[in-house]
């Protein structure tokens with residue numbers, strides 16, 4: 205977030221994912237000028253500035269780019285649904301132990317896959333959170349910086365985004381792998397007529 209802030213693009217917002225854990229659809233947002241460094245840092249550090257509470261869908265509508273740095277599937281799927289509804293690009297990143305991944309899901313193009321196409325809800329696997337499983341600290345910086353790079357590229361319409369691609373980093377071997385992400389024509393979120 206700081207890397208995006210110092211680039212000086214408009215405004216940034218931060219969503220408090222903990223609200224989702226309590227079943228609240230309205231999420232807190234700190235909207236601050238990216239050029240107002242002091243206020244931006246205060247907001248990122250702990251919401252020292254006034255924080256309006258807005259519905260997630262409204263936040264996505266107001267955003268140009270959404271960057272997901274959450275650590276649980278419930279939040280990621282909720283953010284994805286909001287992005288698909290609002291047709292906003294989603295820069296998704298995750299890190300646990302020595303494994304990281306980053307992808308872009310660009311809902312502006314209906315032919316592109318969404319997060320749900322790749323990670324369906326209700327799949328039979330156990331969620332692992334970095335809060336309980338641990339994460340190699342530099343990995344968070346690597347993935348976060350990569351997300352910032354993709355967000356800034358999307359804002360500036362520069363180069364080719366990661367849309368439709370998933371990058372996976374094995375930090376132990378320091379190897380990146382890339383796989384294509386295909387759109388699920390039956391996706392419950394982004395398929396035509398899906399009930400989001």
Ligand SMILES: [Zn+2]
Pocket residue numbers: 317318319320321322388391392393394395
């Ligand atoms: Zn989808």
